[in-house]
Amino acid sequence: MSLPDAEHLLVVLADQIRPRVGADTALVGLHTGGVWLAQRLHALLGLMQPAGSLDVSFYRDDYAKRGLARDTRSSSLPFEVEGRHLILVDDVLHTGRTVRAALNELFDYGRPLRVELAVLVDRGGRELPVAPTYCAATLDLPPGQRVKLAQDGDTLSLRLTGS
Amino acid sequence: MARNPQLNRHGELQHLLTTEGLPRDVITRILDTAEPFTVVAEREVKKLPLLRGKSVFNLFFENSTRTRTTFEIAAKRLSADVINLNISTSSTNKGETLLDTVDNLAAMQADMFVVRHASSGAPYLIAQHLEATGRDHIHVINAGDGRHAHPTQGLLDMYTIRHYKRDFTQLSVAVVGDILHSRVARSQIHALTTLGVPDLRAIAPKTLLPADIDRLGCRVFHDMAEGLRGVDVVMMLRLQNERMQGSLLPSPQEYFKFFGLTQEKLALAKPDAIVLHPGPMNRGVEIDSAVADGRQAVILPQVTFGIAVRMAVMAMLGSVEA
Numbered sequence: 417m418s419l420p421d422a423e424h425l426l427v428v429l430a431d432q433i434r435p436r437v438g439a440d441t442a443l444v445g446l447h448t449g450g451v452w453l454a455q456r457l458h459a460l461l462g463l464m465q466p467a468g469s470l471d472v473s474f475y476r477d478d479y480a481k482r483g484l485a486r487d488t489r490s491s492s493l494p495f496e497v498e499g500r501h502l503i504l505v506d507d508v509l510h511t512g513r514t515v516r517a518a519l520n521e522l523f524d525y526g527r528p529l530r531v532e533l534a535v536l537v538d539r540g541g542r543e544l545p546v547a548p549t550y551c552a553a554t555l556d557l558p559p560g561q562r563v564k565l566a567q568d569g570d571t572l573s574l575r576l577t578g579s
Numbered sequence: 580m581a582r583n584p585q586l587n588r589h590g591e592l593q594h595l596l597t598t599e600g601l602p603r604d605v606i607t608r609i610l611d612t613a614e615p616f617t618v619v620a621e622r623e624v625k626k627l628p629l630l631r632g633k634s635v636f637n638l639f640f641e642n643s644t645r646t647r648t649t650f651e652i653a654a655k656r657l658s659a660d661v662i663n664l665n666i667s668t669s670s671t672n673k674g675e676t677l678l679d680t681v682d683n684l685a686a687m688q689a690d691m692f693v694v695r696h697a698s699s700g701a702p703y704l705i706a707q708h709l710e711a712t713g714r715d716h717i718h719v720i721n722a723g724d725g726r727h728a729h730p731t732q733g734l735l736d737m738y739t740i741r742h743y744k745r746d747f748t749q750l751s752v753a754v755v756g757d758i759l760h761s762r763v764a765r766s767q768i769h770a771l772t773t774l775g776v777p778d779l780r781a782i783a784p785k786t787l788l789p790a791d792i793d794r795l796g797c798r799v800f801h802d803m804a805e806g807l808r809g810v811d812v813v814m815m816l817r818l819q820n821e822r823m824q825g826s827l828l829p830s831p832q833e834y835f836k837f838f839g840l841t842q843e844k845l846a847l848a849k850p851d852a853i854v855l856h857p858g859p860m861n862r863g864v865e866i867d868s869a870v871a872d873g874r875q876a877v878i879l880p881q882v883t884f885g886i887a888v889r890m891a892v893m894a895m896l897g898s899v900e901a
Contacts, residue, residue, distance in 0.1 A: 483591070484629075488611075
């Protein structure tokens with residue numbers, strides 16, 4: 417199947433977010449694809465606040481089963497979370513478990529005023545009641561198929577991978 | 580047990596008993612894992628849910644408030660329930676054997692034992708007993724056994740060195756002091772060797788060196804001025820006061836004169852050399868206050884990193900299937 421162009425979707429996503437951006441808005445990218453997206457969106461939207469990043473490995477519900485990820489990175493939120501409008505950014509929304517983990521981690525930093533979710537692609541297959549606030553495209557993929565974001569130089573693209 | 584008793588069939592960390600024979604890959608993984616944990620301490624909520632619902636038993640057959648506290652903090656930051664037992668003052672006084680104590684605590688659904696014991700090999704004995712009796716889902720961490728090993732101290736020292744110096748394969752490192760009685764020194768030396776330190780030195784009076792020091796891969800010096808020349812890292816050891824009574828040492832004052840780290844002696848090391856000490860320090864015995872409080876000392880960062888490293892070890896053990 418042919419996948420939509422990630423660079424185009426990025427522009428669509430930025431257009432969706434732009435009217436809702438305020439002085440207090442900050443982006444938080446989820447490792448790894450979400451961090452690339454958050455950086456690009458940050459430039460496109462000309463935000464004041466630096467973008468943060470979360471690696472939710474320590475909050476995943478499958479930690480006991482799968483063990484710690486080998487390349488867990490430090491989360492970094494270079495702003496006060498308390499009272500802020502935050503937009504979680506991820507490349508692909510699938511089961512919703514990563515978003516659940518991210519929300520849990522976020523609240524250990526403070527109490528944000530509002531948290532929204534921006535994704536490039538919603539591919540269905542939800543296992544938790546999670547819905548995106550901003551979404552550039554929906555894809556209908558069979559359960560075993562995965563799609564993820566790749567970065568080649570400065571260019572983002574979507575790729576299909578096995579299960 | 581033919582395989583490394585610390586690793587399971589898949590080569591993952593099952594117990595942490597010693598840094599001796601611990602593969603480089605595993606040591607590096609522990610240090611890498613510790614890195615994101617250092618950030619947690621700076622947050623509003625200093626807790627992660629990794630060991631939620633797990634019970635960690637601190638089994639201290641030998642008193643050590645400081646080490647026990649750092650393990651306790653590490654376990655609590657991972658959301659574990661922590662039970663502290665100072666056994667030197669409880670059941671063994673009533674005649675219970677080590678393994679009976681362990682069996683009783685295992686029957687209370689323990690998930691992890693952190694063991695400090697005056698006898699070398701006690702944590703290994705416990706790990707072996709748990710495996711032999713089919714309870715290998717319980718993990719054992721050695722928090723110091725006799726003169727044998729203190730692996731989490733050795734690993735937090737490695738973390739500290741890597742934090743300041745980055746590449747182990749370019750370093751000159753001196754371990755200074757009572758190496759004979761020091762489980763810390765052994766754990767440091769094995770880890771430093773495994774991580775590829777090319778120039779490893781042991782500086783001590785003859786009476787405080789183990790007979791097998793050459794086999795550990797150290798160059799031996801009995802003179803501080805010679806041994807410290809050009810090193811990147813100075814690892815001081817605690818001189819245990821109780822050793823002063825015997826015939827091994829003349830007096831604290833004389834020891835300080837020859838082996839105490841002063842600014843003057845430290846000036847022989849590289850200008851950017853760092854000074855480590857596992858604590859508690861004897862100021863004016865093995866280390867001068869001017870050095871301990873000086874700009875080259877990284878002794879308090881060691882304590883902070885120690886919590887992250889212990890969290891890393893516990894988190895890795897907690898996610899391993901037996």
